[in-house]
Amino acid sequence: MAILTVEDLHKNYGPIQALKGVSFSVPKGSVFGILGPNGSGKTTLLGIILNVLKASSGSFKLFDEVPTHAHRQQIGTLLETPNFYHYLNAVQNLTIAATIKQRGKADIDRVLELVNLEQRKFSKFSTYSLGMKQRLAIASSLLGDPDVLIFDEPTNGLDPVGIVETRELIKKLYKAGKTIIMASHLLDEVEKVCTHVAILQTGTLLTHGHVDEILITDEIVETSAPDMQQLQSILQHYPGAKTVVLNDLYVELTFSPGAASLDALNRFCFEQGVTLQHLRLRKKSLETKFFELTQNTK
Amino acid sequence: MGKLLALEWMKLKNYRTFWILFCIYLATIFGANYIIYRIQVYIYDERQAKGFAAMVLGNPPYSFPTVWQAAAHVSSWLLFIPGLIMILTVTNEYSFKTHRQNVIDGLTRRQFITSKILFAAVLAVISAVMVAITAAIFGFMSGDASFSFEGFSYIGYYLFQAMSYIMVALLMGVLFKRGALAIGVFFAYSTVLEQILVMVLNKFANWTGRYLPLETTDIMVPFPYIQGLARKLLATEPNYTAVFITSVVYLAAYLFITIKKFQTDDM
Numbered sequence: 152m153a154i155l156t157v158e159d160l161h162k163n164y165g166p167i168q169a170l171k172g173v174s175f176s177v178p179k180g181s182v183f184g185i186l187g188p189n190g191s192g193k194t195t196l197l198g199i200i201l202n203v204l205k206a207s208s209g210s211f212k213l214f215d216e217v218p219t220h221a222h223r224q225q226i227g228t229l230l231e232t233p234n235f236y237h238y239l240n241a242v243q244n245l246t247i248a249a250t251i252k253q254r255g256k257a258d259i260d261r262v263l264e265l266v267n268l269e270q271r272k273f274s275k276f277s278t279y280s281l282g283m284k285q286r287l288a289i290a291s292s293l294l295g296d297p298d299v300l301i302f303d304e305p306t307n308g309l310d311p312v313g314i315v316e317t318r319e320l321i322k323k324l325y326k327a328g329k330t331i332i333m334a335s336h337l338l339d340e341v342e343k344v345c346t347h348v349a350i351l352q353t354g355t356l357l358t359h360g361h362v363d364e365i366l367i368t369d370e371i372v373e374t375s376a377p378d379m380q381q382l383q384s385i386l387q388h389y390p391g392a393k394t395v396v397l398n399d400l401y402v403e404l405t406f407s408p409g410a411a412s413l414d415a416l417n418r419f420c421f422e423q424g425v426t427l428q429h430l431r432l433r434k435k436s437l438e439t440k441f442f443e444l445t446q447n448t449k
Numbered sequence: 450m451g452k453l454l455a456l457e458w459m460k461l462k463n464y465r466t467f468w469i470l471f472c473i474y475l476a477t478i479f480g481a482n483y484i485i486y487r488i489q490v491y492i493y494d495e496r497q498a499k500g501f502a503a504m505v506l507g508n509p510p511y512s513f514p515t516v517w518q519a520a521a522h523v524s525s526w527l528l529f530i531p532g533l534i535m536i537l538t539v540t541n542e543y544s545f546k547t548h549r550q551n552v553i554d555g556l557t558r559r560q561f562i563t564s565k566i567l568f569a570a571v572l573a574v575i576s577a578v579m580v581a582i583t584a585a586i587f588g589f590m591s592g593d594a595s596f597s598f599e600g601f602s603y604i605g606y607y608l609f610q611a612m613s614y615i616m617v618a619l620l621m622g623v624l625f626k627r628g629a630l631a632i633g634v635f636f637a638y639s640t641v642l643e644q645i646l647v648m649v650l651n652k653f654a655n656w657t658g659r660y661l662p663l664e665t666t667d668i669m670v671p672f673p674y675i676q677g678l679a680r681k682l683l684a685t686e687p688n689y690t691a692v693f694i695t696s697v698v699y700l701a702a703y704l705f706i707t708i709k710k711f712q713t714d715d716m
Contacts, residue, residue, distance in 0.1 A: 198716075201553045202552055202558070203552055203715070204716070220555050220556060220560075221555070223552075223554065224554070224555030228553045228554070230549070230550075232546065234545060234547050236460060236464075236547055238464050238466075239460075243463055246459060247459050250455070250459065251551055251554040252554050252555050291554075
């Protein structure tokens, strides 16, 4: 069963196209990351799914059904910013959320404990720090122990400890069999907690699939020899190399993960009559990978 | 319905600003009527004026049966206060973005806006009940005539008038979303702008000013005796049926636009 299926979603804000025909589906039990730089349409996409924004065209389904408010009641959501009544305390705010979700009030203490807010549960929301507000929003999304959670930038405003705790919480929820849809502009966050990823840029879905397939990072081998031109020309014929590029210092070869073998390469060069001065294996950084993914389409 | 009102109650019961404004409002209903009542007492008890006032006006306005109408008319000048409360409760949701969160958590948009309309109705009913109580108190204090429900229909007109004012306020809140802007426009229109337009249109455009939105409900609750005087002095008497029908159409329009706007807008 797909938790969420998005089909050809478009959204225009006047002349600005925020979403340009996005389609994908979120399998049950996955941690689905929606990755993209600021302004790429992540929140717009989630806003449409949660009925706070109207799509210009296209459709989506929740739990393989035409979406209704009853579906939203079964989804724990944190969208963009923590939205609470400033003049009410944590318990009063969560009571309102629980009433709307038609969940019991008994759960309020449990979720406040989960996010370490039980000490301040009778303080007004307006007195909370940014991190505490964010944690209250996470607590609210956990009310009634929903099977599906949507988090938009869940670690926004949290201190390093809070960030780690939140990521641990997401992993724990995933292990408990929950489906989590998470938007983030933080690549390592997605890599650390997600099983699936969709990459969004200026409203276009660049790619989506399993994290191990999408965020796979190529291996790069740096080589140099006294005659760089000659080195480059013989390496052009090296089997298994995806690209061979001569830059200022090195001839760099790119391989699929696990395909680079330094001793084979060394032997190959030596057999071709070239002695290497420099030979080093490095992984392409995720940032480079991301940059590459988002630049290729331009 | 009950669930939506319960939700609205949860939002308000611990909101101090609301309670302060609400209590001030109830106090001003009593207070404003008390001022007019004192003026009446002064006029009617003044020795030289006594016979004259009674001769021209008849019984004091704050005695039964005209007290219902008098209190309703005087109180109608205060309807901008429940309007302010209405704007506050709806624009708060916009500024806290809780309208968004309520929908995300599983309210339908229609349920959300219905809860606000129900609150508007409750506010109007409370206002009318307070006016009725105030009227009864001053009726007994005037003491000249015995208790009577004659003319109580003016409390009904007042309820309709209150509902119209509060719905206009809700509409302003939904249209402008920002509290200060909505309150500014609502105040300016309801207290000054429309009065000017009414005067201008009535003078130069064959009394069409009577058909402006809030004026249609104002006209239904004139001060006692003014009506009679107007009949004698004015060339054209308002067509009360047409005015009333127009006001019903206006109220339906406020409801329709408010619901439509909230259901189709991005949040």
